[in-house]
Amino acid sequence: MHADKTFRLEGLNNDEAFRLFEKIVGDNLKDEELKPIAAQVVEKLAGLPLLIISIASTLKYSRVSAWKDALIKIEDSNIETIVKLSYDHLKSEDAKSLFLLYGLIGGTIEVELLLGLGMGLGLFEGFNNTVEDSRNRLNTMLDSLRSVCLLQDDGDDMETVTIHDLYSEVVVSTPFRSQNSLMMNNYYVSWPKEKLEKCWAICLVNDYGDSLAEKMRCAFPDLKIFMLSQIGLFEAPIHPHDVRDCCGLDFTSMEQLQVLYLRFIHITSLRSSIGTLRNLHSLYLDYCIVDNVAILGKLKTLQILSLAGSQIFKLPKEIGELRNLRSLNLDDCDLLKIIEPGALKGLVNLEELYMRGSFSRWIVDDEIPAESFWIDIGNAYGRGFHGLRTMKLQLEECNGILSKEWVQKTLQKTQYLYLDGLGEFKENAHELCIRGFTQLMHLDIQNSPSIKYIVSSLNDLLTAFMDLESLFLKNLINLEKICNGPVTPNCFGKLKVVHIKKCHKLKNMWFLSEMQRRVHLKEIEICECDSLQAIIKDDARKVEVAVDDMVELPNIRRLDLRKLPNMTSFCNRAEGAPIQVSLPRLESLVMVGLLGLEKILHSEPSIKFSGLKSLKIEESKSTLSIPKDWILKLPNLESMKLRALHQQK
Incomplete structure (x- = not known):
C-alpha cells in the first residue's frame, strides 16, 4: 500500500469490552448471578465491537439459562459460533x-x-x-x-x-442449516463439483467463460436460488456493447429452482430449458439483452417478473399466460415499443406494475389490471410519491393517448398524476378522466396550453378532486381560474399544498366563498404569475367573515410569494379594497420582488401572523420601507433575511 507507517488495529481490551457489553444489556446485569457469566461471555468475543453488540443485544432479555447455554456454545474467539448463536436466537x-x-x-x-x-x-x-x-x-x-x-x-x-x-x-x-445445504458466492468460487452440487443458493459476480461453463455442467438437485451478474449487483449500468454473452446457460438440472436473477447478461435467445423451471416464482432479467421473451409464458408459477433496463422490443401476448404473476417491472425498457394485445389483460392477479422511464411511443390497447402501478410514458419527470399508484405522461405530439380506454380506466385508480405537454384535448383538468378522478391525491400539470380551468361547471354543483392533497401547476399560459362555476363543498376539501408558477393569466387563486373551506391548506407557493392581484377575492356571495372583517386561514404554515408584479393584497373585495387575513400558524414567509409590499404586510388591514418564525424579503419594488416596530411585533421570529430593500427606518 506504500504507507509511511503501518498501524495495527487491536480489539477492545477486557474492561472496554465489558463496558460496551454492559451498556447494551443495561439494568439486567444488576443480577449478581449474571455478572460472572457475562464476563466469561465477553472474554470469548475477541474484543470485536460488532460481535459484542450483537451478542449483548441477543441475550439482553434472556433468562439465566440462555446465558449459560451461550457460554457453552461460544467457542473461544470462534466467530462462526458467535454469529450462529445470534442466528439461532431469531424467533422467525x-x-x-x-x-x-x-x-x-x-x-x-x-x-x-x-x-x-x-x-x-x-x-x-x-x-x-x-x-x-x-x-x-x-x-x-x-x-x-x-x-x-x-x-x-x-x-x-x-x-x-x-x-x-x-x-x-x-x-x-458455515453450513447454518446442515452439512448438505451449502451456499456459494464469490468468496468461494473454486469448490469441487461434489460440494458445489450440494448448494441451495449460488450468487456469482463477474463469472463467465470457461469458469461459468464448468459450473453449469454440474447437477443442482437442491438449488433454490441462482444469481449471476456481470458487474456488482448494485453498480451503475454499463453500455450494452460491454455486456458479455452467456447464451450457454442451461437450467435443465435446476428443477427445484425458485429464484433466478440475471443482470447484465447477453442472452441471444432464452433456452427452452428455462421453460422446465416448474417451481420458479421470481425471475429477474435486469439490464439483459434478450431477443425474445415469449418462452416465459410457460412459467405458470411465476409471481415476480422484472425486465428492468433490458433490451427488449416487444412484450409478447404469451406473457398474458402468467396467471399467477403479481408484480411486473418494465422500468427503463427504453427500446420497448409494442405490448401485444392480451399481454397485460391476461395478468388477472397482477398487483404491481412499474414502467418508469420506459418509452415515449407506446402501442398498446390493453387494460392494466394491477392494483399498484407506476406508469411513465414519454420519460416524464415530475415528483415521486413512494407507494402511490402513479401515472406520468409526457404528451407532446401524442395527446390522443388520453382517449384510450385503458388509460381512462387507469386514471380512475391513479393517486399521483403528472401531465406535461397537453396541447389540446380538454380545457378543464377534471375532464381528463371521463369517469372522474375518484382516488387522485396529487395532481401535477406542466406546459399544457389547453388548460383554462382545473374544475369548471356551468349550472350543477361539480364533484371533483375530493381526495386531492397537493396541486402543482407550471407554465399553463391560458389558465384563468382554479375553479370556474359552482362546486360541491368537498371539492379540494383535503387540499394541503399548492404550488403555482408561470400561469400569467391567473388573477386570483380562489374566491372567498371557496377559500373558507380550505381548512387543511398548509403551504402556498406562487411564482412568476404576472396577472395575479390577490390570493383570495371576494365574489360577493354570502360568506360569513369573522369579526372586524377578518378572514382566518387556520393551518397555513408556509407562504412563498415571488415575482408577482401586480399583487397588492392577500385578500381583496370585488371592488378592490383589501380584507384583513389572519394566519395564526404561519411559520415561514418568503416575499421576493413584490411591488405592493407595504400594502400586503403592514398597512391596515393587513396579514396577521403572530407565530412567524422565519422571514425572508428580497428585491422589493416598493418605495416605502418596513417599519422597525412592525418587525418587533413578531415575538416568535427566529431568523430574518432582508436584502435589496428600501433603507429601513
Whole structure:
C-alpha cells in the first residue's frame, strides 16, 4: 500500500469490552448471578465491537439459562459460533432465511429486491395476501435483524439494507442449516463439483467463460436460488456493447429452482430449458439483452417478473399466460415499443406494475389490471410519491393517448398524476378522466396550453378532486381560474399544498366563498404569475367573515410569494379594497420582488401572523420601507433575511 507507517488495529481490551457489553444489556446485569457469566461471555468475543453488540443485544432479555447455554456454545474467539448463536436466537424461520439471503448477496442490498427474492423463496407465506402485506412483513423482519445487530442501522435510509462483510463471509463459509445445504458466492468460487452440487443458493459476480461453463455442467438437485451478474449487483449500468454473452446457460438440472436473477447478461435467445423451471416464482432479467421473451409464458408459477433496463422490443401476448404473476417491472425498457394485445389483460392477479422511464411511443390497447402501478410514458419527470399508484405522461405530439380506454380506466385508480405537454384535448383538468378522478391525491400539470380551468361547471354543483392533497401547476399560459362555476363543498376539501408558477393569466387563486373551506391548506407557493392581484377575492356571495372583517386561514404554515408584479393584497373585495387575513400558524414567509409590499404586510388591514418564525424579503419594488416596530411585533421570529430593500427606518 506504500504507507509511511503501518498501524495495527487491536480489539477492545477486557474492561472496554465489558463496558460496551454492559451498556447494551443495561439494568439486567444488576443480577449478581449474571455478572460472572457475562464476563466469561465477553472474554470469548475477541474484543470485536460488532460481535459484542450483537451478542449483548441477543441475550439482553434472556433468562439465566440462555446465558449459560451461550457460554457453552461460544467457542473461544470462534466467530462462526458467535454469529450462529445470534442466528439461532431469531424467533422467525423467515428472519433466519432472510439473514442467510443477505449473507449470500453481501454488502448493501435494495429492500425491493429482497422482497422479490424472499417471496420467490416462499417467505412471508401466511402474511402475503397482497404484495404490500409481504412488504410490511419484510420491514418488520428487518427491524428484528437490526435489533440484534445482524444488519447495520442505515438511519433514515428505508430503501436499502447493509450487512457487514464479516457476517457475509461467515454465512457462506458455515453450513447454518446442515452439512448438505451449502451456499456459494464469490468468496468461494473454486469448490469441487461434489460440494458445489450440494448448494441451495449460488450468487456469482463477474463469472463467465470457461469458469461459468464448468459450473453449469454440474447437477443442482437442491438449488433454490441462482444469481449471476456481470458487474456488482448494485453498480451503475454499463453500455450494452460491454455486456458479455452467456447464451450457454442451461437450467435443465435446476428443477427445484425458485429464484433466478440475471443482470447484465447477453442472452441471444432464452433456452427452452428455462421453460422446465416448474417451481420458479421470481425471475429477474435486469439490464439483459434478450431477443425474445415469449418462452416465459410457460412459467405458470411465476409471481415476480422484472425486465428492468433490458433490451427488449416487444412484450409478447404469451406473457398474458402468467396467471399467477403479481408484480411486473418494465422500468427503463427504453427500446420497448409494442405490448401485444392480451399481454397485460391476461395478468388477472397482477398487483404491481412499474414502467418508469420506459418509452415515449407506446402501442398498446390493453387494460392494466394491477392494483399498484407506476406508469411513465414519454420519460416524464415530475415528483415521486413512494407507494402511490402513479401515472406520468409526457404528451407532446401524442395527446390522443388520453382517449384510450385503458388509460381512462387507469386514471380512475391513479393517486399521483403528472401531465406535461397537453396541447389540446380538454380545457378543464377534471375532464381528463371521463369517469372522474375518484382516488387522485396529487395532481401535477406542466406546459399544457389547453388548460383554462382545473374544475369548471356551468349550472350543477361539480364533484371533483375530493381526495386531492397537493396541486402543482407550471407554465399553463391560458389558465384563468382554479375553479370556474359552482362546486360541491368537498371539492379540494383535503387540499394541503399548492404550488403555482408561470400561469400569467391567473388573477386570483380562489374566491372567498371557496377559500373558507380550505381548512387543511398548509403551504402556498406562487411564482412568476404576472396577472395575479390577490390570493383570495371576494365574489360577493354570502360568506360569513369573522369579526372586524377578518378572514382566518387556520393551518397555513408556509407562504412563498415571488415575482408577482401586480399583487397588492392577500385578500381583496370585488371592488378592490383589501380584507384583513389572519394566519395564526404561519411559520415561514418568503416575499421576493413584490411591488405592493407595504400594502400586503403592514398597512391596515393587513396579514396577521403572530407565530412567524422565519422571514425572508428580497428585491422589493416598493418605495416605502418596513417599519422597525412592525418587525418587533413578531415575538416568535427566529431568523430574518432582508436584502435589496428600501433603507429601513
